[in-house]
Amino acid sequence: MTLGAGSDGARRNALFVHQSAEMYGSDKVLLYIVTGLLARGRYWPIVVVPSEGPLVEALRGSGVEVHVAEIAKVARAVFTPRGFLGLIGQMRTAIRDYDKVVAGRRIELVHSNTLAVLGGAAWAWRRKVRHLWHVHEIIISPRLVSKAFPRLVSMASDKVISNSTLTERWLVTEQPSLQPRSVVVFNGLPPQGEVSADAAEAFRRRTGARPGDLLVVLAGRLNRLKGQGLLIDAIARLKARGMLPALHVAIVGDVFAGQEIWRTRLVDQVAEAGLGEHISFVPFVDDIRPVWSAADIAVVPSTEPESFGMVAIEAMAAAVPVIAAGHGGVLDIVEHDSTGLLFTPCDVEALAQALLKLAHDPALRARLGAEGRRHQLSRFSAESQIAGVEQVYDGMLLEAR
Structure with a gap:
């Protein structure tokens, strides 16, 4: 059997949870990854974002399955008792929403794109699915937040992709236990084409x-x-x-x-x-x-x-x-x-x-x-990034066997 394909040759489903529907840095990274995965044919990306927007239009235009649902977005306000209670409610809603999105399909792994989303981690834990956290941030201050996020990643991820050596260094310095689960995959660009x-x-x-x-x-x-x-x-x-x-x-x-x-x-x-x-x-x-x-x-x-x-x-x-x-x-x-x-x-x-x-x-x-x-x-090509992501997925599936 080829890794990344089921026993019947079908693509394996991967659920992506992302923080926004705009077209800035991490949004573009998500677009390039999922369209690349779709083109390679071994994984079927199912994307969840919190709202309509340019990213959704680009995903749909590329044939990517995308849904608008709760993502349980993390903001600094959640580091208060009231904010934390609100986040718990959002995670419960996210679990219900993703059950509807998945609609009974087998999900092989969940890919949370950025630290700002907790819905993917909550659903993966509740449904006993492998969870990957793709980290696009370095948080230096406030110190409470800088320490809290790496601890959260350590508790709630089976594998971690960092977008740079500096990102990985921050995570591993704060949480050395992440080292065996951590890999750097640089962001990349697809061919840009000619501009008139x-x-x-x-x-x-x-x-x-x-x-x-x-x-x-x-x-x-x-x-x-x-x-x-x-x-x-x-x-x-x-x-x-x-x-x-x-x-x-x-x-x-x-x-x-x-x-x-x-x-x-x-x-x-x-x-x-x-x-x-x-x-x-x-x-x-x-x-x-x-x-x-x-x-x-x-x-x-x-x-x-x-x-x-x-x-x-x-x-x-x-x-x-x-x-x-x-x-x-x-x-x-x-x-x-x-x-x-x-x-x-x-x-x-x-x-x-x-x-x-x-x-x-x-x-x-x-x-x-x-x-x-x-x-x-x-x-920094999209081809090298997508190959790196697929390699991480394949390793996660092997570990789960």
């Missing part, structure tokens, strides 16, 4: 960049972590010194619902620095490829260590040179002066100098872009 010159130019026009400007792009959620404010400060510093090159910064992305204050603060920061003609805000875009086709420089200035850095490999896939804060999972992706430039995290001056260096050196931009693309294709 018209689509790229349309995005440039949307940003307000002038002809001849270098287009600098920061793509991601508008929040404290992603470093938009740091980039604005770096541009303001260059302008104050009369050293600002001919460039335009596009900050691409939206806030979480209820956190609109972050966008207001950033817009106010740009206005107070008198940078309105140099920095623009572009809401979330469904197809990121024209963004990177139009970009000359990508910036990933995260102020806290992130677990991976999908934006970095997306830019690399388009041969766009990357400037990144040198911490977190991005250290698995960017090698300084080879596949990009690293700067000291939270250092405005270091970021400003990196921008100047790339802005004034087109040959360096071309070299870093080309090397970055080769690196992405060789190490």
Whole structure:
């Protein structure tokens, strides 16, 4: 019998539980994994998300079975007595919902995508199904939360996939018992396809960049972590010194619902620095490829260590040179002066100098872009990620026999 197929040759069912229906980092990872698994034909993914949204549309368009149901999402509020009681109720609802989704089918394993969901772990425990936790986060503070999540993963998972060596190090440092169950599988991208010159130019026009400007792009959620404010400060510093090159910064992305204050603060920061003609805000875009086709420089200035850095490999896939804060999972992706430039995290001056260096050196931009693309294709492809995930699944099924 081929692992991953039942005795009748049918695909094995895998239940996926994911935290959102949007199209940011972990959402894209889920999309690439389940569509890849579907194409390979050995596992049948059944996806549960909490709401309708762009991810659901993309999944359905690719022929993936997807359901909207309770996911028992973890937020910091659950670390209170009232919040914990509410979470228990959500997990009970999730178990009932997944029973309806499964509808009597045999589920070989449950794949919880991100630490933010508990519904999958609860259903797997209740129905005695193997559970895999796919971790996309590094949580440093508050300390209570940083210690609680690895303990939870240790208690409720048969196997753990980390998206970077830094993520795995955090988990295993907090919970050494996870080491034998832990594996790193890097995120990857499927072939991106060609983007028309018209689509790229349309995005440039949307940003307000002038002809001849270098287009600098920061793509991601508008929040404290992603470093938009740091980039604005770096541009303001260059302008104050009369050293600002001919460039335009596009900050691409939206806030979480209820956190609109972050966008207001950033817009106010740009206005107070008198940078309105140099920095623009572009809401979330469904197809990121024209963004990177139009970009000359990508910036990933995260102020806290992130677990991976999908934006970095997306830019690399388009041969766009990357400037990144040198911490977190991005250290698995960017090698300084080879596949990009690293700067000291939270250092405005270091970021400003990196921008100047790339802005004034087109040959360096071309070299870093080309090397970055080769690196992405060789190490961060969807094909390699899906093969790694399948290998983990196969090992879990062997252990269960």
